[in-house]
Amino acid sequence: MTSSQLFDAEQMMSGIRDLARQIADHFTDSDRDIALVGIHQLGVPLARLLHEELGKLNLKTEFGMLDITMYRDDIGTRSMLPRIHETVISFDVNDKEIILVDDVLSTGRTIRAALDALTDYGRPGLIRLAVLVDRGEPEFPIRADFVGFKIALPAERKVLVNFEAVPGMSAGIFDVNWQK
Amino acid sequence: MQWKRKDLLGLYDLSAEEITFILDTAAEFKKVSERRVKKVPALRGMTVVNFFVEPSTRTRVSFELAEQRLSADIVNMQAQASSLLKGETMLDTVKNIEALQVDLVVMRHSATGAQNFIADRLKCGVINAGDGAHEHPTQGLLDLFTIREKKGGFKGLNVSIVGDILHSRVARSNIWGLLKLGANVTVAGPSTLVPREFEEIGVRVCHNLKDAVANADVVNLLRIQHERQNNGFFPGIGEYSANFGVKAATMEWMKPDTLIMHPGPINRDVELAGEVADGENSVILEQVTNGLAVRMAVLFLVAGCRK
Numbered sequence: 001m002t003s004s005q006l007f008d009a010e011q012m013m014s015g016i017r018d019l020a021r022q023i024a025d026h027f028t029d030s031d032r033d034i035a036l037v038g039i040h041q042l043g044v045p046l047a048r049l050l051h052e053e054l055g056k057l058n059l060k061t062e063f064g065m066l067d068i069t070m071y072r073d074d075i076g077t078r079s080m081l082p083r084i085h086e087t088v089i090s091f092d093v094n095d096k097e098i099i100l101v102d103d104v105l106s107t108g109r110t111i112r113a114a115l116d117a118l119t120d121y122g123r124p125g126l127i128r129l130a131v132l133v134d135r136g137e138p139e140f141p142i143r144a145d146f147v148g149f150k151i152a153l154p155a156e157r158k159v160l161v162n163f164e165a166v167p168g169m170s171a172g173i174f175d176v177n178w179q180k
Numbered sequence: 181m182q183w184k185r186k187d188l189l190g191l192y193d194l195s196a197e198e199i200t201f202i203l204d205t206a207a208e209f210k211k212v213s214e215r216r217v218k219k220v221p222a223l224r225g226m227t228v229v230n231f232f233v234e235p236s237t238r239t240r241v242s243f244e245l246a247e248q249r250l251s252a253d254i255v256n257m258q259a260q261a262s263s264l265l266k267g268e269t270m271l272d273t274v275k276n277i278e279a280l281q282v283d284l285v286v287m288r289h290s291a292t293g294a295q296n297f298i299a300d301r302l303k304c305g306v307i308n309a310g311d312g313a314h315e316h317p318t319q320g321l322l323d324l325f326t327i328r329e330k331k332g333g334f335k336g337l338n339v340s341i342v343g344d345i346l347h348s349r350v351a352r353s354n355i356w357g358l359l360k361l362g363a364n365v366t367v368a369g370p371s372t373l374v375p376r377e378f379e380e381i382g383v384r385v386c387h388n389l390k391d392a393v394a395n396a397d398v399v400n401l402l403r404i405q406h407e408r409q410n411n412g413f414f415p416g417i418g419e420y421s422a423n424f425g426v427k428a429a430t431m432e433w434m435k436p437d438t439l440i441m442h443p444g445p446i447n448r449d450v451e452l453a454g455e456v457a458d459g460e461n462s463v464i465l466e467q468v469t470n471g472l473a474v475r476m477a478v479l480f481l482v483a484g485c486r487k
Contacts, residue, residue, distance in 0.1 A: 067208065070220040070480070076283065080182040081484035083201075084208045120217040 002177045003160065006151065009171035012132075012161070015148035016046070019130060020053035022146045023099060026061060026128075033125075034097045035062035039114050040085040042103035043076060045163045046132055050101060061099075064089045071113035093122030097148075103161040105131040109137035133159050149173065183481040186304040190315035191356040199357055202477055203325050209480070210473035212249060223252035226283040230360045232273065232309070233259040234290040238444055239309050239319070243286050246475035255282070270294065271301060278302050284395040284483055287311075305482040313347045318478055319443055320353025324361065324470040326463055327398055329470070330439055334361035340364065340392045341450055342424060343402030344373045344413070350402060350443045355383055355452050368392035369424055371477070372413045389424050393434050400441040401426055402469075417450055425454040431461065439463050 007015065027034055029180040036054075040046025044065045051063050075081065100114055111129060118124065130146035135153065151159055153175060160174040181197055191199065212220055228247045232240055236302050240256070247254050257277070259265070265478055266274060274285060284305045287295050292312035299306035310316040324334075331337055339358050343349045343365045358365050359382055367374050368386040378385050386392040393399050426440070440452070440462045448454045457464060 041195070056399050070208075070212070070222040072222075075222055075480075075484050076226060079485065081481065082186060087211060089210060116221065120220070121215060 003174045007173040009072050019148040024057040024059045036099050037064040038100045040067045043101045047101035062091045068113040069115045095127045098124045099128050101130050104133040104159050105144050106135050108140035108142035111142045115129040183485050189308045191317050191320045191353045196360045204328035206473045206477035219249050219272045221251045223250040227253045228284045229282050230286045231257045232288045234288050242471045244307040249266050315353045316349040319350045322356045322474040324357050325470045328465050334363040336361040338396045339398040341400045342368045346373045370414045390433050398439045404451050443479050
């Protein structure tokens with residue numbers, strides 16, 4: 001595996017602030033009933049950061065997190081399943097304006113599953129999609145409404161977002177090649 | 181960790197980490213049943229056969245509902261209606277089921293190890309819904325789930341299981357699970373039903389109810405099986421009830437927050453007085469609710485790890 005940094009921590013944070021501004025500019029009417037729902041795993045920390053940034057821009061949002069494992073389209077075809085993380089939707093979904101949040105829009109399959117999962121909780125008034133990275137070539141007809149970075153890379157390469165530095169890897173956005 | 185087993189046969193085989201993984205998964209499935217839409221598409225397109233060679237009502241209903249809430253297709257087979265009566269071997273019966281491209285077999289059998297025998301010979305997943313006096317892993321898991329939810333954990337927790345331990349698969353699955361997770365286990369009942377040999381696996385053996393419950397955080401009562409009454413294991417129901425039945429007066433020996441559990445069906449006023457079964461320490465109906473969540477988790481994990 002080889003990896004190269006596409007954006008450092010500071011550039012990533014400015015992308016997140018830009019994403020928050022796009023959302024705030026769109027939802028200008030302040031009495032709207034808006035919720036950010038992060039998709040596990042990395043949509044959750046991103047939704048948290050956006051929730052904070054939107055607060056600074058005077059846009060109040062509710063916060064939720066969604067696990068889509070029970071809604072995947074590849075159960076029984078993989079050798080094993082990912083761990084199920086906690087879903088917390090503590091607000092009434094009916095008529096809510098919901099912004100789904102994920103770190104990377106790649107195939108679109110996660111978002112397809114998230115739409116099914118979310119609508120099992122009620123009937124939202126509107127659903128929009130915010131992603132930090134849009135890879136630009138989804139397999140499903142799904143597009144993001146708010147995008148931090150557009151990154152075009154061959155399908156076999158992976159875009160990895162590190163919100164916090166971990167041993168051996170700093171925070172930032174990386175291009176990872178699994179084949180090398 | 182990730183789940184890597186195609187079958188769930190017993191808690192004896194599982195590590196503490198695997199048990200905890202199932203309980204964590206079940207916690208998320210419990211929330212599904214609390215929603216208005218009580219169904220997820222996880223097992224859509226998969227077929228589950230419930231093969232009950234020994235009669236069962238509550239376990240079968242719980243499994244069936246769990247399968248429906250996972251969107252699986254279901255076939256129910258009972259021994260009375262199967263070709264076992266026409267002389268077909270059990271292995272041929274399940275091989276025929278597998279040839280119909282089913283994905284999972286949930287099986288109950290009166291013979292110890294029947295499911296292990298079948299699981300070794302089938303490509304599809306096998307879930308043990310009770311085999312003889314050996315194991316009833318989903319009952320053990322739902323008891324563990326209920327204890328963890330109420331008490332927060334297992335380390336140093338005192339759990340007493342009272343009743344016919346000798347013939348009980350529920351007791352065995354509980355014992356293996358509890359010991360792996362760090363609880364102290366006491367088994368109690370008449371010496372004919374709770375032989376000293378149980379000490380060899382690391383549990384305390386007790387032939388006096390007061391001793392068994394005095395320091396317990398959890399008291400799990402097993403059903404006294406009427407059908408064994410004539411086998412000479414104890415003189416009579418009345419005598420059993422007088423010595424080992426839990427009544428309102430027994431509660432005075434216990435800590436105020438001791439949980440009262442029972443896998444059902446209850447013989448009211450034999451092993452457990454009605455007022456205790458319905459009292460505030462009882463979590464018996466919560467066990468039933470949790471059983472559904474645990475079975476959804478097990479079906480999901482076992483179905484999900486196969487290629």
